[in-house]
Amino acid sequence: MNAFLQHRFKHLAALAAGLLLSLSATAQTVDGTVEKIDVEAGKVTLRHGEIKSIDMPPMKMAFRVADPKWLQTLQVGDKVKFDAAKVNGQFTVTAITVVK
Numbered sequence: 001m002n003a004f005l006q007h008r009f010k011h012l013a014a015l016a017a018g019l020l021l022s023l024s025a026t027a028q029t030v031d032g033t034v035e036k037i038d039v040e041a042g043k044v045t046l047r048h049g050e051i052k053s054i055d056m057p058p059m060k061m062a063f064r065v066a067d068p069k070w071l072q073t074l075q076v077g078d079k080v081k082f083d084a085a086k087v088n089g090q091f092t093v094t095a096i097t098v099v100k
C-alpha cells in the first residue's frame, strides 16, 4: 500500500470508528423496570423485554452495570430504556436512561 492509500485508509477507519461510537450513543432499545439495586455487588435487577442484541427473551434478572455511579441515580420501580452486552462473560448494562 502506498503512503497516500495508507493515509486514506486510516482516515476511513477513523470515520468508521466515529460512526460506530455515535450509533452506540443513540437511544437505548430495551424496555425494563428496576426491581432491585445492589450497590455492594454493583448490580441492578431488571424485569426486561426482549434483548435482540444478545438474543434474550423477556425475563427478570440481575445485570452488572458498566458504570457503578448509575446505581446511585436509579430507584426501584423506575421504568428504563437500556442496552446490554456480554462483557467478560457477564451480562452488563452498557447504557441506561429513566423513562419519565
Ligand SMILES: [Cu+2]
Pocket: 048, 056, 057, 058, 059, 060, 061
Ligand atoms: Cu435476561
